[in-house]
Amino acid sequence: MTIKLFYEDAYLKEAKAKIESLEIKGNRVKLNLDRTIFYPEGGGQPSDRGIIRGDRFEIRVEKVYGKDEIWHEGTLKGRKPKAGEEVELKLDWKWRYENMKQHTGQHILSAVLKDLYDSNTTGFQIFENYNKIEIDFDGKLTWEHILKAEIKANEIVRRDLPVEIEFYNELPEDLRNQLRKDLSDKVKPPIRIVRIPGVDVIPCGGTHVKSTGEVGFIKIMNFYKKSKNIWRIEFVCGNRALRYLDELLEDYWRSLDEMPNKNRPLVERVRELKSEIEKLEEEKKALRLELWEWKARALLSEAEEIGGIKIVGTVEELDMKDAQAFVVYLVDKNPNMIALVVGKNYVIFAKNRGVEGVSMRELLREVLKETSGGGGGSEVLAKGGGFKVGPEKVLEIAKEKLKQLLQV
Ligand SMILES: [Zn+2]
Structure with a gap:
């Protein structure tokens, strides 16, 4: 069982601890400690990062997880650590402190949305650059609703109210009635309550700043409907809000400048x-x-005619999609026509629906016998490619084969 120092004091940036147990694979190492300042991922808050230092080794902590035993996973430099050794823990404080602001900002925003619109927060996640909550909301959420909530949330930030942490073995009835969210049966004592007086009371195991002023600023960036009466709201707090807004505005002005x-x-x-x-x-x-x-006219003037059927053939620069559109146009407009179009790496054979006695699929099959490659199609249109000979040669073979088929 790891003692969670961050529960009592979220501002502890350094501490000493003992390795309880560990796993090492190459330079990847996992440590279970007797006590820790590292917050394991959970409740929407990402895990902490930082450094664990021992005698002649150092671990860059990238991932922290677990409930009773907290595991610190990362990259090892130096000799292999051993169970029972003492280590020094050092948080990536910039990362943690921003996460604390985001998390506290979420409490404020969720409380405001509950107060204004009776919306419950059903999900929460902190990402590298922004945060996301899910709320229930009947009807259509608009920027007007959002602005009202932002103004109220930022008023709470400016009032610089304390964020108090209390522990209970059992919740008193009157406290239970104040909770924004019912206590889950899964929560075992001691129950940790986070209170912003007059604003919010909720059980939570995350790390928070000690006063709302430290959140700095709460800004909603985007919102959209996720499913029936569930809406997603993306927001940011603190310095991340400024960075996000700057990026967005830079993108906006540069886009406008391109116009x-x-x-x-x-x-x-x-x-x-x-x-x-x-x-x-x-x-x-x-x-x-x-x-x-114009193209059709030019082709028709050079068409060969066999038994009342006009045959046009051409080598094309067009890509296959355009060539196919042209071929379809050509044969639809001209009764008794068969068109053979060859491009750099394709052929399209098409006939007017009225032409009887010859199948384009069959023609392609005959051509492929001599050119190799592949393809297929229907009675009226066939496509192929991957030949071992050039387009002019393919066209010559196709004309020859077609004549043979028509004379059978
Ligand atoms: Zn919390």
Whole structure:
């Protein structure tokens, strides 16, 4: 059983401890200590990082976990530690202190959302750059709701109220009635209660700052509906809030600066660009049709005719998707036509639906026999690729095979 020093004092940055047991694999090591200042991941708060130092060894702690026994996992430098040895613990305080601000900020925000909208917080997670809570909320959550909550939450920050930690073996009835969230049956005594007087009372095992002023600032970044009456809210506190906002604003202004018209709001500039793209797409479509018509005319003038069937063949620079669109257009417009289109690494054979007596799939099969490669398709359209000969040669073989099939 590891004594959790962070329960009593979240501001302990250094301490001494004894190795109870350990596992070593190469330079990866896991230590179970008799006491620790390292918070194990849990309750939405990520695990602490830091250094464990002993006589001629040092461990960079990357992950901390466990409930009764707390394990500290990381990379070992120096000699192998042994059970029973004394070590010095040192937290990555910058990381922990920011997490404490985020966690306390969550208590404040959750209490405000409960107070304003009777919303319960059903989930919480601290990430590297932001935090996420899930709340129940009937109806549509709007930026207006959010602003109201932010103003109230930041008022609590500014009032610099104490964040008090109390331990109970059994909760008095009147305290039980004050809790924002019912106590889970899984919680074993001593029960740890976190109280912000007049704001929030809740059982919690995390690490918190000692007064709300230390949270600095609470900012909601985003919110969206997750499922029926469950909403996700992304928020940040403290210095992370400033960093997040700076990144967002930098992105915003740089994006606006990229626009032909640099006046706010950005959303209107984006809509302008979108409608411009749509207009260009329409123009492109019209031009493409015109091009296809000219191309079709040129191909038709060179078409060979066998038994009333017009055969056109061409080697194309187009990519396969465009070539297929063109071939379909070509054979649909022209009764009695078979088109053979060969690109750098593909062929498309297509016929007008009215053409009888020859299958494009069969034609492709015959061509593949001489060119190798693969492919398949239907009666009216077949595609293949991976040939060992060049496009001109493939086209020549295809024409030959088609003539043979038509004359059978
Ligand atoms: Zn907490």
